[in-house]
Amino acid sequence: AQSVTQPDIHITVSEGASLELRCNYSYGATPYLFWYVQSPGQGLQLLLKYFSGDTLVQGIKGFEAEFKRSQSSFNLRKPSVHWSDAAEYFCAVASSGGSYIPTFGRGTSLIVHP
């Protein structure tokens, strides 16, 4: 069975600073990987996804993530954080050979200081 670990419950950064949110997954084959963002009281918005090909994936809102098979990681990065980026971020993994239903990590809460 697949699983996702987001080791950081909270991350605090200053506006304009760079950001990296960690995600490690467990899956036997090449996984489908996702990052979603959830603003308070809202549903999830897809930031980016990796299925195959280039391991550096560009997403919306200036986010990118890099798939590293050797480290079983799919960390999310942004070079300069804006106050509006404050939200909950979820990493998810889905089976590439089955139902595609994602398993979500517990989420990382991003706090942005002015």
Place this chain on the structure above:
Amino acid sequence: GAVVSQHPSRVICKSGTSVKIECRSLDFQATTMFWYRQFPKKSLMLMATSNEGSKATYEQGVEKDKFLINHASLTLSTLTVTSAHPEDSSFYICSADLAGGGKETQYFGPGTRLLVL
């Protein structure tokens, strides 16, 4: 494109009553819709997978008689919480995948906040 809506956005009900939540794909047809439950500061837990025209598949530990799911058309799925109790209070989120393609990506609704008094 790929917009999913939920109605209502929030609902407060008395213990023992039933509540229906609608999930609609507005600009695409969805073969499959999914229902999740999210507790405060917690991740999303898949409750059930709903396929148009057939019975829903429930995850282990989810009471199918309590959480009734109907997927009557390719654009509408409903979740009915029957005889609601305070412990059913939660944030319920639906998602849908694109029929005929893009199955690997789900599109999420904005969620429904349920408070049972």
